Each structure stands twice: as C-alpha cells, then as structure tokens.
Amino acid sequence: MTWTRMLFSYAILMLGVAMCVFPFLYMLSLSLQSDADIFSGVPTLIPETLQFSNYIDIWQKAPFARFTLNSIIIAGGITALHLIFDPLVGYVFAKMDFPGKRFMFVAVLSTLMIPFFIRMIPLYILTARMGWLNTYQGLIVPFAMSAYGIFLMRQFIRPIPNDLLDAARIDGCSELGIYWRIVLPQVRPALATLALLTFIFQWNEFLWPLVAVSTTEMRPITTGLTLFNQEFFTQWNMTAAGGVILFVPSLLLFLFTQRYFVRSVMLAGIK
Amino acid sequence: MAADGSMGAAASTGIGSGARSFFRTRRLSRRVQQTLIAYSLLSPAIIYFTVYFFYPIGLEFWASLFSGQPLIGESRFAGFDNYVTALQDARVRQSVFATLTYAIGVTAASIAIGLGLALLLNQRLPGRTAIRAVIFFPYIISFVIVALIWQAILDPYTGILNGVLANFGMPTQNWLNDSSAALPVIIAITVWKDVGYAMLIYLAALQSIPSDFYEAAAIDGAGPAQQFRYVTWPLLTPTTLFIAVVSMIGQLQEIAPAYLITNGGPADATRLFSLHVFEAAFFELNIGYASALSFLMFLLILGITFVQFRLLNRDVSY
Numbered sequence: 001m002t003w004t005r006m007l008f009s010y011a012i013l014m015l016g017v018a019m020c021v022f023p024f025l026y027m028l029s030l031s032l033q034s035d036a037d038i039f040s041g042v043p044t045l046i047p048e049t050l051q052f053s054n055y056i057d058i059w060q061k062a063p064f065a066r067f068t069l070n071s072i073i074i075a076g077g078i079t080a081l082h083l084i085f086d087p088l089v090g091y092v093f094a095k096m097d098f099p100g101k102r103f104m105f106v107a108v109l110s111t112l113m114i115p116f117f118i119r120m121i122p123l124y125i126l127t128a129r130m131g132w133l134n135t136y137q138g139l140i141v142p143f144a145m146s147a148y149g150i151f152l153m154r155q156f157i158r159p160i161p162n163d164l165l166d167a168a169r170i171d172g173c174s175e176l177g178i179y180w181r182i183v184l185p186q187v188r189p190a191l192a193t194l195a196l197l198t199f200i201f202q203w204n205e206f207l208w209p210l211v212a213v214s215t216t217e218m219r220p221i222t223t224g225l226t227l228f229n230q231e232f233f234t235q236w237n238m239t240a241a242g243g244v245i246l247f248v249p250s251l252l253l254f255l256f257t258q259r260y261f262v263r264s265v266m267l268a269g270i271k
Numbered sequence: 272m273a274a275d276g277s278m279g280a281a282a283s284t285g286i287g288s289g290a291r292s293f294f295r296t297r298r299l300s301r302r303v304q305q306t307l308i309a310y311s312l313l314s315p316a317i318i319y320f321t322v323y324f325f326y327p328i329g330l331e332f333w334a335s336l337f338s339g340q341p342l343i344g345e346s347r348f349a350g351f352d353n354y355v356t357a358l359q360d361a362r363v364r365q366s367v368f369a370t371l372t373y374a375i376g377v378t379a380a381s382i383a384i385g386l387g388l389a390l391l392l393n394q395r396l397p398g399r400t401a402i403r404a405v406i407f408f409p410y411i412i413s414f415v416i417v418a419l420i421w422q423a424i425l426d427p428y429t430g431i432l433n434g435v436l437a438n439f440g441m442p443t444q445n446w447l448n449d450s451s452a453a454l455p456v457i458i459a460i461t462v463w464k465d466v467g468y469a470m471l472i473y474l475a476a477l478q479s480i481p482s483d484f485y486e487a488a489a490i491d492g493a494g495p496a497q498q499f500r501y502v503t504w505p506l507l508t509p510t511t512l513f514i515a516v517v518s519m520i521g522q523l524q525e526i527a528p529a530y531l532i533t534n535g536g537p538a539d540a541t542r543l544f545s546l547h548v549f550e551a552a553f554f555e556l557n558i559g560y561a562s563a564l565s566f567l568m569f570l571l572i573l574g575i576t577f578v579q580f581r582l583l584n585r586d587v588s589y
Contacts, residue, residue: 009391016388017405019463023420026431030423043434089316098306104313111324113576117524117545118569121552121562122327125334128343142323145316175308204413207526211553222415226531229419236423243416250412258404261411265468266475 024247030240031055038236054241061238064245066217067224074139074209074220075202081144082198083191089145090153091179095165111147116207124211134214143202149194152264156190157183193264196257200250221246328569335563340556353563362539363547363564369454370544374522376458377465378515384462385469385514386507390499392470393477403474407467414464418531421460422447447533450540457528457541465521469514476510477503516579523572544568 025045030038032050058064093105123142124133132138160183168178184191206222213219219227225242254261310317330342335353339346357363388406392399409417424432425446433443446456480503488498526545529535535542548568552561 006394006396009394009396013388013391013396013402013406017402020405020409020467023424023463026424027416027420038429043429043431045431085315085319088312092309092312096305096309096312097302098309101309104317108316108320111320113520113573114324114328114569115520115524115572117526117548118565118572119324119327119331121548121558121565122330122334123323124552125330125342125558126322126327144323145319147320150316175305175312200411204411204415206413206415206531222413225419226415236419236426236429239419240423243419246413247416254404254408254411258407259400262404262407262471265407265471 027240027243027247030236031244033237035235035237051237054237055245058238058241058245062224062228062242063216064221064224064242067219067221068245070218070224071203071220071222073136075199075205077136077140078143078202079195079199081140082146082149083195085145086149086194087153087157087184087187087191088179089150090155091157091183093150094154094157095160095162095183096175108147108150120207120211123208127212133212134218136218138212139209139218139220142208146198149198152194153187153190156187160186189260190264192257193260196253196261197264200253203250331562331566331569334559335566337559338557340558341562343558344556346559349559353560354567356560357563357567362542363544365539366542366544366547369540369542370523372454373458373461373525373528373541373543374519376455377461377522378518380458380462381466381469381518382511382514384466386473386511388466388470389473389477390503392474403471407471409464410467412464414527414531417460417464418527421463422532425456448537450537453533453537453540457532460532461522461525461528465518469518472510472514473507476507480506512579512582516576519575519579520572523575524568 029045029047031054032052033044033047033054034049034051037044037047037051089108093101093108127133127138127142130138132141164182165178168182173181204222205220206226209218209220209223210226213223216224225239225246228242229239334341336348336350337346338349338352392403396402424430427433427443427445427448432446436443444452447453484502484506485498488502493501524545526543526549529541529543529546530549533541535546544564545568548561548564551557551564
C-alpha cells in the first residue's frame, strides 16, 4: 500500500473515530459541569472545576438505585430465559430430524419480520388481561426467546460432528443428556456471546417499560431517566450524569468482550 | 401395525431377513421416538411464538374492528371505520411520508457510509480492530443516551455545536426546532448510531470474496475503480439487500428519535408513524384506532419486505 493511500485512509477513519468518541466525552464533561458553566454562554469541553456532586444530587432526586436494580432484574431475567431456550431450540433444528422441521424453522424465522412495535398494542391488551401490567413477569416473559438467538445457536451447534452425538447415543445417553453433556459445553463461547447481546439490548430497552410500567418503583433505568428528565431536570448536567450511569455498564461489557461481539454480529449477518 | 407385522414375519423366517426387518423396525420406532422428543423440546418455543408473535397479529386485527378500548375497556364494534378514518386523516398521511423519508434516508446513508468505512478497514492497516470497535460502539448504546447527548450538543443556546459555529463566525441554527432541518437531523443521528452495524456486515462480506477475483481483474487491466464497479459491488449485492431489509424493517417502526428527541415537532415534521400510533393508543386511549394504524404498518412492512426478498432471491453465484 502506498503512503498516500494509507494517510488518506487513516485521515477518514480518524474522522469517524472522533465523531464516535466526541459525543460521549461531551456527555462526561457536561455531567461534571456546574449550572454556571452550562449557562455561561460559552460551551466548553473541559470545565474549570469538576462538580462531582451532580452524581450525588441525581441519586438523591430520583431512586436510581431502584431503577438500576429493576434493569438488572429485567435484563438478567430475559437473558437467563434466552440461555435456557435459544440453544435448546437451536439444537433441535441443528441436529434432530423430524417431519415438519422445515415448516417449524421457517415459522420461527418469520417472526423476525414481525417487529416489536407491530405487536405492542396487542401485547398490552394481552398483558393487561393477564394482570401482568406493572410486574416483573410482564416485563420479562414476552421477551423469553428470540428467532435471532435460536438461529445464532443453530449456526454454532451445526458444525459439531454427528459421530460424537451418535457415540453418546450408543453409550445410552438420552437426547437431553447429549444436549446437556456434549452440545452445551462445546458452544460455551457462543452462549457467552448470546448472553452478552441479549443483556445489552434488553438493558437498552425503553418502549415496553414505558407502556407496561405505571409506578416509579417498577421503572428500569432507561424510562426512569427519560421520565425524570421530563419531570424534574431541565439542566443538561443532571441529565448527562444520569446518562453516564446508564452508559457505564454497556461500555464496560463492550470493552471486555468486543472481539466476541463483533465476530458474532458478523457471523449472524452472513449466515 | 406394519412394524408389528414385519416383526412377526421376521420371527418365522430365517435369521438374515429377521435381522434386516429388526433393524428397519428399530429405525422406524427411533424416528417416531425422535419426532416425539423433538416436538416436546420445541413445545415451549411453539407456545411462546404462538402467544407472543402470531396470536397478537390476529388479536390486533380483531381489536382494529372496534372503537374505544376493545377487550380491556368500553368498546363498540365499528367494522372497517377505523381504517377509513386512518386513510382519510391528513396527519396520518404526513406521518407516513415522514416515516418513509426517515427510513429510506437512514438506510441509504448507512449503506453508503457503512460500505465506505468497510472498504477502508478491509486494508492492512495497523490498529484497524480498534477503529472497527470504536465505530461500532454507538450501535450498542441505548437510544435514551444517544437522544440526550445529541439534544445537549444541538441545544441552540448552551450546545457545543452552535458554540463552535459562533466561534468560527458561522451562522448558528436552531437545529431541532427548524421544520426543514429537524428530519434530516434525526436521520443523521440514527445513522451515527447504526452505521457500525452496516460496516461490520460489509466487512464480513468483503473478507469472504476470494482474492483470485481481484488478481484476475488486475491481469485484465482493471484499476481500483473498475475492480470495485465490476467485482466488489456485484458480489456484495446480497449483502446490500440484507442490510436494506434489516434496516427498513427496523427504521419503519422506530419511535425512539421522534419520542425522545423531537416529540414529533416542529409542526409534525418529525412525527413518525410510530409516534402517531403510540399517542393514539396510550395518550388518547383509542386502542381500536391505534390497532388499525398498527395493522396497516404491519401490511406496509410485509409488502416492503416481500419486494426486497424477491430482489434478494436473484442469485449471485461465484
């Protein structure tokens, strides 16, 4: 590669990197500014004094501890259900043979074309009639599995050699035993990826909690922050501090696992 | 029945055919057994997808035939009145137009910028893994955060963008309160968030193109531009369509930027269809009417997906 081409490539890519990083730095900066800094009329990236008390203020004005706990329960519960069901169903489609398999698989994949928003109103009716509005189960069970997760697990389970499974069968291992003792240990990295993707996307979810939650104590951190912004905070420093609290777990998870993350998105995308 | 019969016959004939039909019986019963096991393992999934995906579509259509709050409150059968009202509502038409502009804008820009970034990152550059991760990162961040960051940046009085523009003596803008700027601005914010996804999918596709193709093209005297035009781009067709389908399905139903950043304003310029449906359902409590709107969106998404899949099925063979 020529030097000019390399320089040109780096120049554009660095512009992209700067555009991705700068807004987050600005949020961090805002979260540490005083009201006076914000209204000085001269927007700054590096405030003269760092006002860490914003974080204490926001914690006192809104029950952020409870919001965080709710987010962990909801996203954690959904992730646990995905880890139970997605690989099991993926295994059935990858390794078992039965009449109607193709139809069932296409039916599962077709749900990818029914986005959440389309189902939101009937889900609300359904959940209301079950008496599950404003409950954890009402926030968790509707997201217990996903066609995406099932497809991802099927892709990882398929390459496991059939001979290995047959050998276990001859040794008298049951189908569930094969799944539990042979298949699952083989796909442990894929399970970690599935858990990560599911947790992060559920951690971010705001629409269903907005619809299905009616009390402050049941709000996850996303709608907690949104609604408190609308009710209490008019200043960007407070809002930004709340944003940083919501942001840090995603950043940490991503920093430690970005390789798996990137690879799994690439794998699921190209089949 | 057949299995029992062959077993009986096998018992009365020689060992050789007995063993043969024994194995056939074993295989048959194992197949039945495996079918039973498969369906019992699948049963939670069958129940889940029926209750939470297929049944709701039917329920939504049923609810759309009522006015008021069908199944959970007072309602009255209204036939197709909701649909007639929806199609005659100028605000609905305006929001459909805004939504199509938004979805097509985001999709086209993500494809163009995502492909550009992927082409740059497909070279042997030191540090490219890190660059790839940084550009992908906004994709996994909650729209709640994205919304508040960009609102702060674009704030007409205290935001840093106008601050910088003023510093360089350029005219400042009231970005989110200008009815001609607001929609392009939320398109740009969504592209900022989502472009990393398109970039990754393109990168994966680029890495799977055999290098022989480029060597052959180079021998034939094709320069970089011609190689892209005649080798890369045609081979990327399935990938481009895949990204287009995923992006269109996602963006046609997206509510986050309208709800979190602009609240549909100014003057309905960013009133996406999803926001219109949301408000009809949960602010005006007009569940029946909102169901009709939502069902219409389902048909629209189905139609667009169908057309895109027809295009997708035109095979590209290596």
